[in-house]
Amino acid sequence: MNKSWAIVNKLLPFSCVDGPGNRFVIFLQGCNFKCLNCHNPYTISLCTECGNCVKSCPHKALSFINYKVIWQTSVCQQCDTCINTCVHHSTPMTYKYSVDDLLITIRKYLPFLNGITLSGGEATMQLPFVEKLFSTIKQTNDLKHLTCFIDSNGYLAKTGWQKVENIMDGAMIDLKAWDNDVHKSLTGRDNLRVKETIKYLAKINKLYEVRFLIIPEHTDLQDNAENIAKFLIDLNPNIRIRINAFHNHGVRGIAKKWSSANKKQIEIFAEQLKQNGLKHFTLPTVYL
Ligand code: SF4
Ligand code: SF4
Structure with a gap:
């Protein structure tokens, strides 16, 4: 089934960190993980139209009509009061985009683009739309x-990847923890399917990059560099690795108290992977 519209959180016309070349990135609303360290927790859930955020808007950009929240973009001052009010990890500030409308927007930037990337939230939560957009x-x-x-x-x-593998050029996959229990405690979900995804996409030559986020004292990646390297080298010794550093700016809840990762911690992890045979790394250029 193809779906011709999606709930979109944000469009980014130019990005050079979301795949090869210059890319138009579409951030879809909704995610099936609840990461404690999520930097965009308002992208996790679809709005339930409960209306609780409407009165919080200091600029009267929100209204509640026929049990629907209406967001007036022309009035909104992007103060984020509404997303800080919402207890459902959502936002009233989303857009409903049809494939045709999205293509009109993409065409405005076409001379400068190498490709498009669907991100999120979790883009595959709206898989029928992904199929429709990519196939078009x-x-x-x-x-x-x-x-x-x-x-x-x-x-x-x-079975989901098989629906898009012939119309998708590649994927970047996050491996948030090596041990299943650590992964569950950080994200609310197990990592068995994540490892299966990495294996499957590598096998069909669609795994562009594996991404790691280092959170000092909370991720176990640092203690499992040898296991991680062996797992990935068996799949593809030339796989690209991107290592990101956790910073606690913008996170909510318990993760606000977690320490940010520093340059030395990232470089030690990269060196451990390197010594175990991996070759291609992208490290952060800025640390907060
Ligand atoms: S960000 Fe939310 S609260 Fe702030 S002006 Fe816009 S709609 Fe209102
Ligand atoms: S954004 Fe949150 S608080 Fe506002 S209507 Fe949607 S679910 Fe309710």
Whole structure:
């Protein structure tokens, strides 16, 4: 089933960190993980239309009509009061985009783009839309040169990846912890399907990059560099690795008290992976 519209949190016309080249990134609303360290917790849930945030808006950009929250973009001052009020990890500030409307926007930037990336939230939560968008791009003469990538937490089952593998050029997958229990405590979900995704996408040559986020004293990646390297080298010794450093700016709840990762901690992890045979690394350029 193809779906021709999606709930979109944000569009980013240019990005050079979400796949190869210059990319138009579409952040879809909704995620199946609840990461304690999420930097965009308002992207986790779809709005329930409870209306509780409406009165919080100091600029009267929100109204509640026929049990629906209406957001007036022209009045909104982007103060974020509404998302800080919402206890459902959501936001009233989303857009409903059809494939056709999205393609009109993408065409405005076309001369500067190498491809598009669907991110989130978790992009694969709206898989029928992903199928429709990617297949339309691949069948449209002035767009088919654009590569189509997904940035994902890897929780999609193999049968889901099989629906998009022929219209997707590659995926970036996060491995948030090595041990299943650590992964569950950080994200609320197990990592068995994430590891299966990494294995499957590597096998069909669609795994563009594996991503790690180092959170001092909370991720176990640092203690499992040898296991991680062996797992990945068996799949593809040339796999790209991106290592990100946790920073506690913008997170909510318990993770606010967690220490940020520093340059030395990131470099030690990269060196451990390197000594165990991995070769291609992207490290942070800025530490907060
Ligand atoms: S960000 Fe939310 S609270 Fe602030 S002006 Fe916009 S709609 Fe209102
Ligand atoms: S954004 Fe949150 S508080 Fe506002 S209507 Fe939606 S679910 Fe309710």
